[in-house]
Amino acid sequence: xxxxxxxxEPVSLLAHRHDGDRADGNSDTQARDLLYRFDTVGRFxxxxxxxxxxxxxRFISFEALGRALLHAKSQAYGRDDLRLPDAAVGHPGRPTxxxxxxxxxxxxxRDVPNDLLVEIERLRFPIPELASDTDPLPTVELxxxxxx
Numbered sequence: 403x404x405x406x407x408x409x410x411e412p413v414s415l416l417a418h419r420h421d422g423d424r425a426d427g428n429s430d431t432q433a434r435d436l437l438y439r440f441d442t443v444g445r446f447x448x449x450x451x452x453x454x455x456x457x458x459x460r461f462i463s464f465e466a467l468g469r470a471l472l473h474a475k476s477q478a479y480g481r482d483d484l485r486l487p488d489a490a491v492g493h494p495g496r497p498t499x500x501x502x503x504x505x506x507x508x509x510x511x512r513d514v515p516n517d518l519l520v521e522i523e524r525l526r527f528p529i530p531e532l533a534s535d536t537d538p539l540p541t542v543e544l545x546x547x548x549x550x
Contacts, residue, residue, distance in 0.1 A: 433517035437468035
């Protein structure tokens with residue numbers, strides 16, 4: 403925790419290092435890349451060796467912005483809403499304000515800043531890889547107009 407001159411209360415600072423915890427924008431960055439990473443290859447390997455018992459929650463890691471959004475909410479959000487183990491989120495136990503620097507966001511595709519603003523405003527983000535078979539899916543029906 404650090405006390406910043408403009409902050410009314412201590413905030414947690416997530417440092418950006420060059421060892422993979424740095425959030426740099428580039429031409430193929432998606433908003434999701436700044437929130438979390440999902441080890442698709444690891445999940446595929448586990449599903450081949452363990453079958454359906456391989457829990458996809460083991461293969462998610464949160465980036466600085468994703469952790470900041472999760473830490474801004476109560477610990478119950480990660481545990482109950484996302485069904486994540488507490489260790490996966492690394493929640494400090496109470497909602498915490500965090501400062502995150504995203505470097506070179508201008509290099510990312512045009513829609514990335516807007517997508518991030520939506521996630522920041524809502525203080526939540528979807529993780530489609532964690533959707534379960536019991537989650538309700540919409541029924542979609544497509545029809546074509548007959549041509550005369």
